[in-house]
Amino acid sequence: MDGHNARLFNHDDDSSLNPEITTIANRYPESFLNHLRAAWEKDGAKAAQIPSVLTSLKATLVLCEDGVKRPLSTTYLPTRRLCAVVGKYIRRDDKFPFLQFQKFWSLEENIDAWAFLSFHLGVGNDEDLDLYLDILKTIRTERSLWHWSQKFPKRILSLYLHIETAYAGNDGNRKKIRDVFEEHKLVQSPKQHWKRPSDCALRAARISPWESGSFSVVSRMKILDHWQSALLKTGLLPLNPDWNTTEEERTIILRFFRTTLGIIESSAYLDLIHLLRLSPTFGSVAQLEDDPTTNYEIINDSLELLSDDEKTKLRSAFVVSPNIAMRCGNELRWYKQAECIWCTDLKSPVPGYVNLSGGYQGLEDFFVGFLGVKKLSASYENLLHCEPTSVSIGTVKEMLLTLSAVIAEKGRTLDPAPLLSKKILPVRGKDGKVRFCTSDSDFYIIDRPYLDVFRNTAPVLDFSVSDMTRLIPFLEWATLECHYLSWNVEESSFLQGSYPTPLDGRITTEKARGLLRIASHYRSPRTKSLEQRQLLLRQLEGSRFIETAGIFREVKLMLADGSEVVHQLEGQLHIVGENFGLRIYVPRDKTSQELSAVLLPRYLAQWLMTDPGNDMMPVIDEVTVSLVKSISNVRDELIQRVLTEEGVIPLEGLVHAFALTNHKPSKSIPVKLPKPVSADFEACPDPEAFKSETFSVPGLTKTESPSNYPSPANRPTLRPVSIRAKVSDNGPTLSETSRVKPPVEQQTPKPFKLPETFTFQLASH
Structure with missing residues (x-):
């Protein structure tokens, strides 16, 4: 050519x-x-x-x-x-x-x-x-x-x-x-067969439905019909043993399979989810044509084909996406797992949730056991329809405790309003009889052990102190905290019947300045003016600890009928504020002193935030208490650094509103104020009723230092003042007055070292 x-x-x-x-x-x-x-x-x-x-x-x-x-x-x-x-x-x-x-x-x-x-x-x-x-x-x-x-x-x-x-x-x-x-x-598969990437999975189904005896014939046919692609996928792991891969080679080849070829980690759970999404109604409201139960039966029957990792991923798919279909009238709607509940006896709907028990009978193990759909006890429904005349008090109490456990474990998915309008709360009256009441009745809840003294003197919810702990989830869910006794009693502390002994200890200057910084940061009424700040610092620096055996507290409850119930209990701490310093009374018993050491930061925080000039006493923020605890447990040279790390504004930074100099105040720095609660200040009409010396808030009465008591003959006649304040939900607030019998003769301070567990490190003079 x-x-x-x-x-x-x-x-x-x-x-x-x-x-x-x-x-x-x-x-x-x-x-x-x-x-x-x-x-x-x-x-x-x-x-x-x-x-x-x-x-x-x-x-x-x-x-x-x-x-x-x-x-x-x-x-x-x-x-x-x-x-x-x-x-x-x-x-x-x-x-x-x-x-x-x-x-x-x-x-x-x-x-x-x-x-x-x-x-x-x-x-x-x-x-x-x-x-x-x-x-x-x-x-x-x-x-x-x-x-x-x-x-x-x-x-x-x-x-x-x-x-x-x-x-x-x-x-x-x-x-x-x-x-x-x-x-x-x-x-190439481990058996040297050639496959498409879409026909492979890193880990394939481990059990074949036609080899497993646990599958019924119907289940096998359903899986073969609806899940054939998953069963036919070829697993690539473990890798071909003839490859004898190194660790580096294994890392590269797995990246090649996953990232480059897009081979899925496991075929099973994705194919099961894909089975749901093949439905033309998936993810949207549609007219009900096919029964969705079949798909979930297939998935449930196929669970044993999955590894633990695959099961976890399957559950997650129901959590993050609406993969649960439910009939709503003539429509089919799709929900996430958290939007569903399971309660076989629930007759009334739960707002915001769909009850699956009626639509998927026989699949409780799948929805509740596997997917983790919340299962509600029938106790709610039983309580809602029970008749007090036909049910024993013990039965109702047990139902309430059961419902509380369900609420604590499964979440608060039920509406409390229908239940609380019924008489299902067992209340013990002053006459000792237990009656069923609604939530808006006049009764109290013994939320603290020491308030159990009111059990036979006021109408209270008839649960023991130990059972009350189990009932807390129910009480919070039903918003019954307003019935807590600690929210309704007024409490005061006083001294009586013992001779005080001064202790050789004090609050150091650095700790006093740290407390002043905390009080200023949180806008304490004691820091409104320069004079008040100087007085507060002087009081803190001049603090003295006094040992006594006569600390008492009085708790008073005003009932709805106007009567008053008063109980006197043993106290742990008593703080008195005076111009020349604080008097902090602690028990004489050493074990009680250890308990007082734990309580002292809270009591000091309470006293710091108290307004000395009116009848308003604040509810103490736990952050304030935490800060006082923080500076009580560190060396003096670290106190200012600790407060800076906690975000407490330095005294120098508060110059416009809380300056320790003579600068004129300008706009106050916005700081969240604690919520105040009312206090009852009442003058005692009979001075002779108390054979004691009265220590009170500066401006109300004037008194001398315990170390400089005048003799009984030269002691002035003072008008005693009793201050009683409502207890906060975190602990009792303390009166700034006391009633204490005067010593026969002046006491000589004795050396005293508080236990190492005492929260404040006391420095000797």
Whole structure:
């Protein structure tokens, strides 16, 4: 065949490929490449500008080294470099698409003359991604190579690793790899079967429904019909043992499977979720056509096919997405797990929740046991419909405790209003009889052990102190805290019947300044003016601790009928504020002193936030108490740093509102004020009723230091004042007055070291 007359175009048509090109390729395949090269030298420049001509040439079947004709664009130039790369994975005489050149043509010596094949016609000439994908395709399709692949199993692993590390770094290549693997089934399973990525999972179902005796025939058919794709997925883990991978290779190959090929971690739970989402009504309100129960029965029957990790992911899918279908009239709606409850005896709807028990009978184990849907006890419904005349008090109390446990465990999903309007609360009256009452009746709840003294003197909820702890979730859910006795009693402290003994201890100057900083930060009424701040600092620095055996507290409850119930109890601490300092009374008993050490920061915080000039006493914020505790447990040199770390404004930063200098105050710094509660200040009409000295708030009475008592004959007659304040929900507030019998003679301070557990470190003079 004469190559000198070779042309790519007809003489009369220079826009289409010369039919002789195709004829020569068919009749003389061995010499076609030479003819094509000669024709390209004449017409190639023009042909390169005509896409239709290039497309026809790329599709022309040409002879390859293995004797097979292939489209020109799918072949490779058999250069030494490419042959060496291919030879690592398959033999040269196997069916890789290298072009067949006549022997008298030396490809390497004339490589530039053949460059047009790669540049314009798609013939491979580079070590690139396409080369490695074609090597894989060759191994995949040629049965003659299977035996060799079993003899050298790691060559597949080597190909995967090279593709991942060299070419999977960008989205375009990853998509190309995934598409080619999907089209040509290039994933090799551990059993050396070839699969599409979509047919694989890292971990496949471990139990086949047709091998498991636990499945009924119906269940097997349902799974085969609805979950066939999941059961047919091939697991890739554990990896082929013949690969003998290193830890690094295992990491790379798993990344290749997961990220590049998009192979899912596990087929089962995703296919189960996909089963739900195949429904045309998924995720939207739709007319009810199919029964959704079947799908959940299939999922429930398939749970044993899942690993623990798969089960966790399946549960999460129901938590984050509305995958639970429920009939609502003639419609089908979709809900998340947290929007559902399970209560078989619930007759009234629960606002904001859907009850699944009526729609999925027989699937309680799945929805409650597996998915964790809240199961409500029937105690709510029973309480709602019970008649007090036909139910014993003990039964109702047990039902309330059961409901409280359900609320604590499952959450507060029920509406308390219908229940609280009924007479279901057992209340013990002053006469000792127990009656059922509604929540708005006049009764009290003994929320603290020491208030149990009111059990037989006021109407109280008839539960023991130990049972009251179990009842707290119910009380909070029903918003019955307003009935707590600690919210309704007034409490005062006083001294009586014992001689005080001064102790050799004090609050250090640094701790006093720290307390002043806390009081100023929280806008204590004691820090409104410069004089008050100076007085407060003087009081704190001049504090003295006094030991006595006569600390008492009085708790008073005003009943709805106007009567008053008063109980006197043993006290732990008593604080008296005077111009020259604080008097802090602690018990004489050493064990009680340890308890006082724990209570002292709270009592000091209470006293700091008390207004000395009116009848308002605040509810103490727990943050304030925590700050006082913080500075009581550190060395003096760390106090200011601790307060700074806690965000307490330094005294210098409070110059406009709380300055310790003579600067004029400007706008106050906005700080959240504690909520005040009322206090009852009442003057005692009979001074002779108390044979004691009275220590009171500055401005109300004047008194002397206990260490400088005047003799009884020279002691002035003072008008005693009793201050009683409502107890806060965190502990009793303390009176700033006391009633104490005067000592017969002046007491000499004795050395005293408080226990190491005492919250405040007391410094000796």
